[in-house]
Amino acid sequence: MIKQKLFTTEAKAEQVFLVGVGSKTYDHGWSVTDSLQELAHLARTAGASVVGTLTQKLDKPSPTHYIGKGKIGELVDLKEQTWYDTVIVDDELSPRQQRNLEDALGVRVIDRSALILHIFAQRARTSEGKLQVELAQHQYLLPRLVGQWRHLERLGGGIGTRGPGEAQLETDRRLIHKRINLLKGKIERVRKQRSLYRRRRKEEGIPIVALVGYTNAGKSTLFNALSKAGVDADHKLFSTLDPVTRRVALPTGQQLLITDTVGFIHKLPPSIIAAFRATLEELDEADLLLHIVDITHANAAHQCLTVERILKELNLESRSRFTVFNKLDLAVKNEAEFKALATIPYFEEEILLPREGIVLISAARGWGVDKLMDKIACHL
Secondary structure, eight states: OOOOOOOOOSSSOOEEEEEOOOOOSTTBBBBBHHHHHHHHHHHTTTTTTTEEEEEEEOSSSSSTTTTOOHHHHHHHHHHHHOSSSSEEESSOOOOHHHHHHHHSSSEEEHHHHHHHHOOOHHHHHHHHHHHHHHHHHHHHHHHGGGGGHHHHHHTSSSTBOOOOOHHHHHHHHHHHHHHHHHHHHHHHHHHHHHHHHHHHHHHHOOOOEEEEETTSHHHHHHHHHHHHOOOOSSSSTTOOOOOEEEEEEEETTEEEEEOOOBBBBOOHHHHHHHHHHHHHHHHOOOOOOEEEEEETTHHHHHHHHHHHHHHHHHOOOOEEEEEEEEGGGGGGSSSSHHOOOOOOOTTTTOOOOOOOGGEEOBTTTBTTTTHHHHHHHHHO
């Protein structure tokens, strides 16, 4: 993978300032404030210390600097008060926007996509996961190479000559294109191998159930509750990058395969979806999807809509699925109160879900898991 040092690993965490642009409700129901709160969670996950936030109400970001000149002046003044080292922007920046912002602020500027890629690089453990993350990193870096060599472009050149920066830029482009093609070849071999495994499973006639959902919704915790697999289920973003599959017996004695997959997130970079195509193909072979929702999260409805939108982009909107409201142990006092719950009316105004397809559980406590297994058995 690219050794991209976004944040220091020393005792003193890097000081970051968060910047977001948008109207009151600007992206599928997400407010700027809610999106920046999630960005802050991402930054802390990456090891940074958030020292402040700044927002601006615009119909769309400035094409040259992302934010207006007045807000840039505010950011410059705030640097003396907060001593931030880095500015993180809550959208994907164009190379031009990033370059202009860095010139105006005098500090490093990264965007949401770079931050998510950094966290993915931290989380990647298997060779497949590392390949996919490195491919996404190179695809993200390629259009941003120009700014890497501006200091050399001014050193030479003239009529009939080229500056050393331009020559280095062309060399780097060739190297990155070569590396991207190499990574794509390796991932394609992984994809074919996975396809072979899926074909064998299909020949055995064993149904497949795949867990999908927003990151940190509790997919891995439920996976462990169903399969006793003991996979990493820490309370952190993107704890699972590589799909994990285990065989599980239903109460009826029928065997099935359960697959845990990478979590989704608001404004998930397209390069991530493209790089993880081989992984996400596991969802395409599933007979049933379990959409896990952290029902206690303040933005549960928006997270649910984000997952539904990504499933639609993956052409999986018509796939059979149950919506599983998780973490009910955080909403009720005990199991008796949980059993008394008939339904959760949280989404009635925000999102339309089939009432017969909703299951209430607490994966951490095991509440409702047996009922979920019965429902899966009836469906299959």
